[in-house]
Amino acid sequence: MGIAVLLVEDDYDLAAAVVGSLELEGFICDHAANGPHGYELASTNTYDVLLLDVMLPGLSGIGVCEKLRKDGVTTPILMLTARDTLDDKISGFNAGTDDYLTKPFNMEELLLRIRALSKRFSRQSRKLSVVDLEMNLDTHEAIRSGNPIQLTPTEWKLLEVLAVHSPKVVSRVQLEQTVWGDSIPSQSLLKVYLNKLRKKVDIPALPPIIQTLPGVGVVLKLVDDHEE
Incomplete structure (x- = not known):
């Protein structure tokens, strides 16, 4: 079975491009366009990696990350953001994110990071x-x-x-x-x-x-x- 990914991104054009690229590589991909829906999907389904945009309607990516970690969800989280200041990254890591990727990003780099997070997590004792x-x-x-x-x-x-x-x-x-x-x-x-x-x-x-x-x-x- 392919790697299961949840993408939470409100830019529909970018989301379509990411989902399309992931599915071509054999990934299984769900998409949510706002924070509350993303949190709901991540809470009720099992994924190998979560991709969270920082700026989301309803609840920010950092907010989603914080809630999931408080709930005990340990799925690896890759934060996607156009904001690459150190303070932004510190906020994300403090919330429980595992990695950051700054927009605009190369799709090949995204695939590499997803695979790396998935392998690292699968090697851990669950x-x-x-x-x-x-x-x-x-x-x-x-x-x-x-x-x-x-x-x-x-x-x-x-x-x-x-x-x-x-x-x-x-x-x-x-x-x-x-x-x-x-x-x-x-x-x-x-x-x-x-x-x-x-x-x-x-x-x-x-x-x-x-x-x-x-x-x-x-x-x-x-x-x-x-x-x-």
Whole structure:
């Protein structure tokens, strides 16, 4: 299967040229013309590389990048921009972008950078480890102390976000937005799923690692007895 790319670019002529060139090389390419649509596609689909224009309607490329990284999306991001000042690049790298390409660019250079990002990412271990919990992001398999954990898609999303941010605390709002998007449920529904997750992850024979901090959020780490 070819490399899957999402292009978020509001210049339709440039987008058509990029998509056409990528597809000729065997790439699979989706296109969004504004920030919110790009964020939606990147959040709900799996891509090998994301191409984000900096200046986008609705939400800037840097804004899209920041939201995706906060959601735990680790897909490589190549920022496309006509602004090449050091401050602009620093802002992008601080937001979580992996590479920059200044407009106007040579299509061959774009292809080389996409392939390089894709290879670098594919060589990385797509696994998360927190204490004795291991998560395979490709197969959605979770194991704790050698014991497989069967998770529903919603439970997996919750655990993945907590693992990506561990040992930092994740707010309830962030958990809700990551799992349910704009259709944020009642607080009680999140509580129900967290309780289900605890029953599967924090089994009696092992020390608990899912900790709720009232008024703050939830954190995935080894719970100190003094913190209980």
